[in-house]
Amino acid sequence: MKFINCLLVVALLIFNQLVNSETTRSEVLSKINETGKARIVVALKIPDADSRNLEDLNSKVNTSQGLLLNKLNDNEYQVMHQFKSVPSMALTIYSKD
Numbered sequence: 168m169k170f171i172n173c174l175l176v177v178a179l180l181i182f183n184q185l186v187n188s189e190t191t192r193s194e195v196l197s198k199i200n201e202t203g204k205a206r207i208v209v210a211l212k213i214p215d216a217d218s219r220n221l222e223d224l225n226s227k228v229n230t231s232q233g234l235l236l237n238k239l240n241d242n243e244y245q246v247m248h249q250f251k252s253v254p255s256m257a258l259t260i261y262s263k264d
Contacts, residue, residue: 211254
């Protein structure tokens with residue numbers, strides 16, 4: 168469970184997910200306790216991104232996604248989808264138990 172809490176802190180606090188983090192954290196933990204995994208969408212806040220400049224936006228989205236993934240252990244998540252221009256990514260996270 169320590170990993171899951173760390174992942175959620177990273178996903179919800181460092182990257183400023185745009186939902187109620189306490190509710191989401193509780194729901195994700197319940198799902199992991201029931202099934203051993205949970206699918207999540209992490210919304211990333213991209214600082215100073217110019218949505219009119221698609222190349223700049225794509226670069227900043229890619230960088231932010233990479234920063235998140237570099238903080239995680241490879242065997243504890245699976246990338247379901249990395250969006251190119253949308254500051255989000257879909258992951259399946261797994262319980263270590």
